Amino acid sequence: MTGFLAKGLFHLFIVATLLSAPARAFAEEDNRRLALVIGNASYGSVSALDNPANDARMISTTLQDIGFTVTMAVDLSQIEMKRAIAQFGRDLRAAGEEATGLFYYAGHGVQSFGNNYLLPVDVALSDAADLDLMAVEAQSVLRQMASARNRTNLVILDACRNNPFEDVPDLNQSGLAEMKAPTGTFLAYATAPGSVALDGQGENSPFTQALVKHITRPGQPVEQAFKEVRREVLAQSAGLQTPWDTSSLVSDFMFVTAPERPILTAAETEELQLWRSVRATRDPVQLMLFLRGYPESAYAEEARAMLAEVMAEELSVGAPAPETSALASTVPDEAETALFKAAQEDGSVTAYEAYLQSFPEGTYAEIAMTEIAALQAGQSTDPIGEGIAPVAEAPSPDPGPEPRQQEAGPVTYASPLVSELSQISGLSLAEIIEQAPMFPPIEGLPESYWKTQTCSSCHQWNRDRLCEQANTYLSLNMQRSLNKQHPFGGVMKRSLKSWAAGGCQ
Known part of the structure; x- marks a missing residue:
């Protein structure tokens, strides 16, 4: 592809991308989230790559869906890459201090003397001394971001594939070098410094495929998202590829914010706590x-x-x-x-x-x-289904009606209770829960299930758990349950309510 034709297609593609971006209800917020995405695959003088163009398109679509204004381009020459990075810097500076900038690159990348270089598709190199003249220094992206003085920047490099210049003296190092992240920057690499990343057997690299999956999860901080990416890539590569990141962020960032939880009323809060x-x-x-x-x-x-x-x-x-x-x-x-x-x-x-x-x-x-x-x-009588005879209930022990009593006075965990039931009167709450029920807690329950059991063993009660149940009787919605019979009589529930009202002393 000639330089003139590539340049023309590059500008045409950028214009088409910007015009085709869907309108969003939160346009003002979108303008504060800018992304430049570049994928270089069709190299001329070095080995071509299968997936960077696909990766660039996939990450661009994902970023647009989560609110970024994206400029995406594939197979750029050195001049086109530098122009795109410069324009990205201008856009970021114009967006203001609250803007978020994101740069994504997929393609060949090499390191030399501790510096990282992104390779354009027209790179041709026979001497390591010419690298900075033929490639694009990754640090130039960080300089553009630093000049914008914006709040948050992210740089994602899926560029640690095989070194295309292994035969060139002084260019035989694998992977990329770790860069220092300026304040407010998150740097992510497809693999660890000095290591080689996989291009992938499918249409996308393992790193980018995992990336688009995890950055769309609502409420997940960027650090956690890339941790999940690392886990997934490690599993897929059988431990051969370890994504790497370094951060100097000073503010929290999520690709997708969590939906706001509805504000509960006092009654709804009480209901939730009780449940x-x-x-x-x-x-x-x-x-x-x-x-x-x-x-x-x-x-x-x-x-x-x-x-x-x-x-x-x-x-x-x-x-x-x-x-x-x-x-x-x-x-x-x-x-x-x-x-x-x-x-x-x-x-x-x-x-x-x-x-x-x-x-x-x-x-x-x-x-x-x-x-x-x-x-x-709302019928007062309960009909029986046609052809179905009522089930005869076996007689169960009847403890006899308990006289209606006024609500119990101040009660502590150790104070004796006063009841018409001789089995209960004089015992404290602490003692009652160690007693066996006088009749089944659930009508019809076989005696073998409850006769020799204590309330504390059935309910797994201790003082704290008993206090939790006692507090349920303080709710206005639960007042009518005080009239329901209890295996230790109605005084038990009224005493529990009084105990809870006094702070379960």
Whole structure:
């Protein structure tokens, strides 16, 4: 290609690139992010390369998509490279101190006497002394950036391929030398100083292919992005190529900023904190209480799924193995029956949904769906599905109604409680959680699962975790749960609320 023709095509390509760049809503911000991308592949006097032109096009498209105004050119002569770098410097200076500049180069590059040189496609060299006359010194890019005095600059060199001048005396060093980064600059190399990078077997180099993948991740700092690039290239090259970077950045930079999180109201913040606390416990009682207090919560679906999972785990412990006969397969097992009875006792949509999530094809599935429909329709009675007889419930121990009491006064972890239930009266919270429940925490739960257990072993309670649950009763949305029966009577919940109100002393 003649110098005149190459020059004409170069200018034509730059104009076409600028005119074809899509308009963006944040044009003012785009003007503060400028990139010059050069890919040299079709060399005349030295070995040609397969991928730099493809790499330049791919990185240009990626940078445009994330808000850069890109000038991209391929197969440039020395004069064209110098003109492009000079124009890039002028544009960067005009953009102001808050601008971000990015220079990307893919192609041949060599080092000599500690300096790095980027090779234009018309380079022809027989003596090392002529290198600075025939090539483009990489330092010239840094000088243009430094003159702009802008906030952030990035230089990315995928130019450490095989040395095309190995036979030239004093030019037999491989790779590039490490450059000093001026303040506010991030320098990235396709491989470590003095090492050779791979051009790649496909259409792009391994380094650039990894680069476009990781710089588009929202909220990832530039340092972390290039760390991920290094890991990926190391894995793909079986440890033969280690991308390198050095930084003197003084401000944070992300290629793509993370989306802004919505500002939560005080009520939403309370709900989120409560959900995090309940989720950490995996306690079915606390999960049920959360769903009762926040049935329309953004976390309700996750809470229902966790409740079904935890209930299935608890009810399946020690359950007998199902029989293999065809008749036995139609008979619900003990765990399914217990969970359905628990849903009937609770009488809420949440409880029936928990059963259906655990046993979507269960024996009582149709009844559960009918109950849900009735509850959602606001009917006072719960219809039974056609042709389905109500399930007879086995009698369970009845501790008897507890007289309505006023809310407990100031309570500490060690102070004795006053209750009409003789088993509870006189015991402290610390002592109660070491007692066995007086009746099943979930109606219908087989005695073998709870009769000899303590509350602390079931809930994995200690003082801190008990305080977390106690604090749930302080929420206005959870007040109605205080009237729900507890295996240690209603005084237990009221005392927990009073204890939490006093700071769990």
